[in-house]
Amino acid sequence: MPLRQAEAASARLLGAGYSSRIETQFFEDFSTGSGITLWTGYIGGSALGERGLPAEKVGKRAAEEVITELRAGASVDMHLADQLIPYMALAGNSSYTVREISLHAATNIWVTEQFLDVKFRIEEKEDIFEVSVN
Numbered sequence: 001m002p003l004r005q006a007e008a009a010s011a012r013l014l015g016a017g018y019s020s021r022i023e024t025q026f027f028e029d030f031s032t033g034s035g036i037t038l039w040t041g042y043i044g045g046s047a048l049g050e051r052g053l054p055a056e057k058v059g060k061r062a063a064e065e066v067i068t069e070l071r072a073g074a075s076v077d078m079h080l081a082d083q084l085i086p087y088m089a090l091a092g093n094s095s096y097t098v099r100e101i102s103l104h105a106a107t108n109i110w111v112t113e114q115f116l117d118v119k120f121r122i123e124e125k126e127d128i129f130e131v132s133v134n
Helices: 001-016 057-074 078-091 103-115
Strands: 035-040 044-047 094-098 122-123 131-132
Touching: 001 057, 001 122, 044 057, 044 131, 078 094, 078 103, 078 122, 078 131, 103 122
Parallel strands: none
Antiparallel strands: 035 044, 094 131, 122 131
């Protein structure tokens, strides 16, 4: 199953103009589930398998996430964006771009501003958001 997911993801990425090198790992465990995680730099995508869902669809879903993020041209994906907030507050004077501000990111910004003497700024620039802190 992991090999079929990887092959489908690789084919979808290639179809979108992105080459790939995907390593597969298989673990014997009590779970019957499967999943795939893809990343390049600070951009990633993932998908979980479920009963009745072909492995090829799982691989394609993860590839679609990566393609969406890559086409946006942001510096980080929306999943990493929320995790960077506390570190940015501690470091000060930093920024990144992201294609979408998730509820997790917005909440993390609010919580971080409550604990630390910082103020974040979110500015939309041509279908991309710049998140900065001073």
